[in-house]
Amino acid sequence: MGRTRIEGAFAEARRENRAVLVAYLMAGDPDLETSYAALCALRDNGADIIELGAPFTDPMADGAAIQKAGLRALANGTKLTDVIALAARFRKDDQTTPLILMGYANPVHSMGYETFADAAATAGIDGSIIVDLPPEEDAPLRELYTRHGLSVIRLATPTTDEHRAAKVSEGASGFIYFVAVTGVTGAGSADPAAIAGQVAMVKRVSGLPVCVGFGVKSGAQAAEMAKIADGVVVGSAFVEKAGDAHATGRFKAAAPAMGALARELRVAIDSVRKA
Amino acid sequence: MxxxxxxxxxxxxxxxxxxxxxxxxxxxxxxxxxxxxxxxxxxxxxxxxxxxxxxxxxxYVGRPSPLYFAERLTEHFGGAKIYFKRDELNHTGAHxxxxxxxxxxxxxxxxxxxxxxxxxxxxxxxxxxxxxxxxxxxxxxxxxxxxxxxxxxxxxxxxxxxxxxxxxxxxxxxxxxxxxxxxxxxxxxxxxxxxxxxxxxxxxxxPEIVRDFQSVIGREARAQILEREGRLPDAVMACIGGGSNAIGLFHPFIDDEGVRLIGVEAAGYGIETGMHAAALNGGRPGILHGNRTYLLQTEDGQIIDAHSISAGLDYPGIGPEHAFLRDMGRAEYLSCTDDEALEAFQLCTRLEGIIPALEPAHAIARVGEVAKDLGKNGLMILNLCGRGDKDVFSVAKALGVDV
The missing domain is CATH 3.40.50.1100 (Rossmann fold)
Structure with a gap:
């Protein structure tokens, strides 16, 4: 099998001596058409990898911004099949930007792991982060992913010691998402100095690139994280742009606003030259 | 122990x-x-x-809780002898x-x-x-x-x-x-x-920790009924939200094949209305709050909000061991609507001088049918897992009484 799109994104960033920008948006918020425009705007403004949030009624690891985004997406009827269809639409014209589905286990379980893995691979999705499927519980999905060339992206956190990092790395692929703070998405920001050692440990143990997220909102914060990691994940800050569009009713404003933020973050990340 | x-x-x-x-x-x-x-x-x-x-x-808690022969309720239904496990007498009023x-x-x-x-x-x-x-x-x-x-x-x-x-x-x-x-x-x-x-x-x-700590209910009840009646009951009954009082009562009886284990879920306005909290009778397996179990959910795997007059049963899932006992055929799970629970609440209060919480009132509402099914020679234990003081105002409201 050739190089995956995710591997390609990291390889390109390495060639350019920089970290990658991973951008998150909630599919269907404020509507699917806006999400499609946002996907394109994020890609056009420097997002290397895009996480496509799948809404769930009970997002236990998310703070207020993403909780509300999920409820808005559900309120306008967004289903997991719509999220997959959105990915397929984007993939028609873009063969390189990795798309990662991020969400919770129950909608995927409800669709059936096999059906989901088939549909995701066919749509051109590259992998998933299922927040409440730790390594102990994702074996059935992992086997299907291997068959379809999809990546199982796992989370590491400040509570992950070296022993646990080995468990997290078992069967992981693509990259490791390092959650910078103990907390929910969009909560307080992390001190890069405090987690740098742990990020390096996870990278060494997993042999995979490590991207840091949670609490990163501004260019300045992104630049600090870019110094210690292979990539920076920004979520709630993008989701808030969609929230603004929903509040004002000006849906068309969402994609340009998200694009502008992506550009700001990417310029900041690019200012950090990596060896 | x-x-x-x-x-x-x-x-x-x-x-x-x-x-x-x-x-x-x-x-x-x-x-x-x-x-x-x-x-x-x-x-x-x-x-x-x-x-x-x-x-x-x-x-501190006041254990063991008594096993009480609910004589007038037994007479009222005219079937099996009904005992209450009085966990509502615990300190703080519930199990x-x-x-x-x-x-x-x-x-x-x-x-x-x-x-x-x-x-x-x-x-x-x-x-x-x-x-x-x-x-x-x-x-x-x-x-x-x-x-x-x-x-x-x-x-x-x-x-x-x-x-x-x-x-x-x-x-x-x-x-x-x-x-x-x-x-x-x-x-x-x-x-x-x-x-x-x-x-x-x-x-x-x-689920294991809570079951083990709550199993004191069933262990006591089993010893008490053997002492009182010289034999095991034909059925033990409890209401189910997440299912902690029920699993605590059931677990020490699981090996006793002749003992029926009966849980009662909250049917709210009725399972057919979709406004209920009966995960086993009206849900399907899914993943929520750390475990795979029966859940109320849409076709797309979104969780449906439960409804019950009883706040303690108002939950769209159920403990995983109940899901297992159901699928293994070891336990039976009935259901009871808000209205039936309200009636049972009043019946128990008037006949036994015990104001039950709305949660066990759901089990009381089904006890008559089971008692009749078991017949005069039958013997059963119902877990009275909470007292009704906390529910007096909401029951008054449901009955249209201004307190």
Missing amino acids: DLRNTWDRWPDANGRFGEFGGRYVAETLMPLVLELEAEYRKARQDPAFAAEMQDLWTH KINNCLGQVLLARRMGKKRIIAETGAGQHGVATATICARFGLECVVFMGETDVERQKPNVFRMRLLGAKIVPVSSGTGTLKDAMNEALRDWVTNVETTFYCIGTAAGPHPY
Whole structure:
């Protein structure tokens, strides 16, 4: 099998001596058409990898911004099949930007792991982060992913010691998402100095690139994280742009606003030259 | 005090009861959940832990709770002899304290000084706040806004006990939302905080821990009925929300093949209306709050808000061991509507002089049918898991009475 799109994104960033920008948006918020425009705007403004949030009624690891985004997406009827269809639409014209589905286990379980893995691979999705499927519980999905060339992206956190990092790395692929703070998405920001050692440990143990997220909102914060990691994940800050569009009713404003933020973050990340 | 029976091989090493249970939590919590399991295994082997628990059960909680022959209810239905296991006589008025005591003692062993809990009816919140007051621990209780409104007396009791109440407005503001918020707090304060889960659900090892601590109900009831009647009952019955009082009553009887285990779910306005809390009778398997179990959910796997007049049963899931017992055919699960529960609440109050909580009123509503089915020579135990003081205002409202 050739190089995956995710591997390609990291390889390109390495060639350019920089970290990658991973951008998150909630599919269907404020509507699917806006999400499609946002996907394109994020890609056009420097997002290397895009996480496509799948809404769930009970997002236990998310703070207020993403909780509300999920409820808005559900309120306008967004289903997991719509999220997959959105990915397929984007993939028609873009063969390189990795798309990662991020969400919770129950909608995927409800669709059936096999059906989901088939549909995701066919749509051109590259992998998933299922927040409440730790390594102990994702074996059935992992086997299907291997068959379809999809990546199982796992989370590491400040509570992950070296022993646990080995468990997290078992069967992981693509990259490791390092959650910078103990907390929910969009909560307080992390001190890069405090987690740098742990990020390096996870990278060494997993042999995979490590991207840091949670609490990163501004260019300045992104630049600090870019110094210690292979990539920076920004979520709630993008989701808030969609929230603004929903509040004002000006849906068309969402994609340009998200694009502008992506550009700001990417310029900041690019200012950090990596060896 | 031997907890073991042949069904103790569940949960297995992966925290599974057959295909239910498991550890579906965010990675941040995984090390904690594994640590809790290791600590619990040690505590179970420690005679000092058992002795401290037993001492507080006896002198603080008031165990054993009596087994009472409900003579007039028996006469009323004209079938099997009905006994009540009087867990509503426990300190704080429900079975919840059996488990809180055990979990807070575990938290102390683990050096945690801050205890969080979710609560629906407020009984688990009150029990947790009580034990925290007793041990001088910080206590934060998450409670849905709807429940804060319909369970005012318990909210005040928790505040008196020194607990901080966090009203939760997301979703429908009931137990499920309180549990989401408690999990978010736990993820945030993972180093300092112990999450005291009130029902036999959540990630492994919680369903096992809660079952073991609540099994005191069934162990006592089994010994008491043998002493009173010289034989085992034909059926034991309990209401089910998450299912902690029911699993506590059922578990010591699981090996007794002749004993029917009967749970009663909350059917709300009726299962056919979709406005209910009967996960086994009206749901299908899914993943929520750390475990795989039966859930109320849409075709797309979104969780449906439960409805029940009883805040303690108002939950869209059920403990994984009940899902397992159901699928294995070992236990039966009936259901009861809001209206039926209200009638049973009044019937029990008038005939026995015992005001039951709305939760066990659901079981009382089905007891007549089972008693008739068993016949005059039959013998059954119903777990009266909570007293109705907390429900007096909401029952008055439902009956159109201005208190």
